[in-house]
Amino acid sequence: MTHGEFRVPVPVNEPVRAYAPGSKERASIEAELDRQASEVVEIPVLVGGEEVRTGDTFDVVMPHDHGHVLAKVHKAGPTEVARAIEAAQTAKYAWQALPFEARAGVLLKSAELLAGPWRDRINASTMLCQSKTVHQAEIDAACELIDFWRFNCQYAEAIHAEQPISSPGCWNRVEHRPLDGFVFAITPFNFTSIAANLPSAPALMGNTTLWKPSETATLSNWYTLQLMREAGLPDGVINFLPGDGPTIGGAVLADPRLSGLHFTGSTPTFRHLWRQIGENLANYKAYPRIVGETGGKDFVFAHASADVESLVVALLRGAFEYQGQKCSAASRAYVPKSLWPTVKARLAEETAKLRMGDPRDFRNFLGAVIDARAFAKHKDAIDAARSAKDARIVIGGEYDDSRGYFVSPTVIEADSPDYDTMLRELFGPILTVHPYADDSFEVALEHCCNGSEFALTGAIFARDRAIVSGLTERLRYAAGNFYVNDKPTGAVVGQQPFGGTRASGTNDKAGSRLNLERWVSQRTIKETFDPPKDWRYPFLG
């Protein structure tokens, strides 16, 4: 029972810590990195608050030192999936019955724990198991996740406040009900914040969820769930199902009580899941909501009036931060031939200064790519460019997986905008640049707009205002997140709602009111205070 209209605290973006040499925060995270590197964590399946050890395990390793095991994870199978669905169905009545401020309180408390005592643990595990530098871990696992939790509470409050008008003699109300079943969250390896947000956003709206984490990110993901449990998350609200995607996915999607899929990951996986849901459609109690944020082939389009130094920094940071493993990473660029020789020379000069290695050495700008499969894909793309007639490696092109999965920051110069790596998502530190003739600006622009199946992020560089306006207009549907004279990565919750269209997803904008609206189903209630007692209308005489 709530006696009052409460307001959640007004959120502000979590400040990013610098971890400068000699700082207390640097010493503190270094100690935590040492601690985590010296242990092997056993991670169970979690159903209804019960830790289940199936005995069928896989290892989580450091991508930059793949012989080093960080965790042994028990895989969920069909039995655990069935138990998790029952646990979610059972937990949802008590969870939904809680007043909104109690559910929001769990997320706000989670944000507070992450901003304080849990920050090092979550950041360090993200650095070790996903090979992020301290800065990349900080902006993801700490700041973005804190922002998701705090801002979502405010967006949820605004949803609840939205009510219809009432005419005299009646009172209309809209109830923003949780969905009639459970929500399935399937999460990617590359952002700890996205992984924790996918099950917790539907939970905030009163749903109970099943969470299938990415194998390689299971350690950091498990810690975020422990944090939420410490913040008061009741048993059964989020059930943790690590293991093989198709095995778990097949069992969950077949259940008639599936009411929503909250997915982030690659385009082929999402298409596969959508097809599976389609094939099951007649078996579901209600049409499942499908939210999927997927792959990208994110562009940088430069005009001849672009400022070269800003363009070079945007290409370098946009393409190589976190080894290019951001869905938003700059992976194709269109640069006029009048600028390209200077841009190429400056990019080569600056890229040569980037150090790559173990993120525990804070001088490194890049770590390793996530696993052997990713390494093989990048190696193949580099080898193919080396022997191609219409493309060449102009920067980098080295790789070595003897200790970790290292791929050096690489630039491929492609004569044709249809060269393989101008179109295909690689998800690694490989940027392909198509230098276009200045008098073929329109042809290059048309390719940038429609040449790729994706439409996630994109950036334009120009100083000429008419060109900025024209490109903004022409590229309206080429990206869900569009940047002018800035890199196409680094969206901040509350500032640049994030998501793309076409093959890049359903564009329900993670960390926004729009996303939360997908996890409720409105019930309209009309209460009449003076119901008519006579069926005859006046016109009948």
Ligand SMILES: NC(=O)c1ccc[n+]([C@@H]2O[C@H](COP(=O)([O-])OP(=O)(O)OC[C@H]3O[C@@H](n4cnc5c(N)ncnc54)[C@H](O)[C@@H]3O)[C@@H](O)[C@H]2O)c1
């Ligand atoms: N648009 C966005 O906001 C966004 C954000 C982050 C990552 N991404 C995209 O994610 C991809 C990288 O992440 P990834 O390598 O983890 O993606 P992925 O598609 O390989 O895996 C994502 C998740 O799906 C699971 N999975 C795979 N097959 C499955 C199946 N048949 N049934 C059920 N689950 C299954 C995986 O185990 C993992 O948990 C890139 O394509 C990137 O662009 C997009």
Ligand SMILES: N[C@@H](CCC=O)C(=O)O
């Ligand atoms: N939101 C992040 C990307 C998330 C996908 O990997 C960015 O804007 O760089």
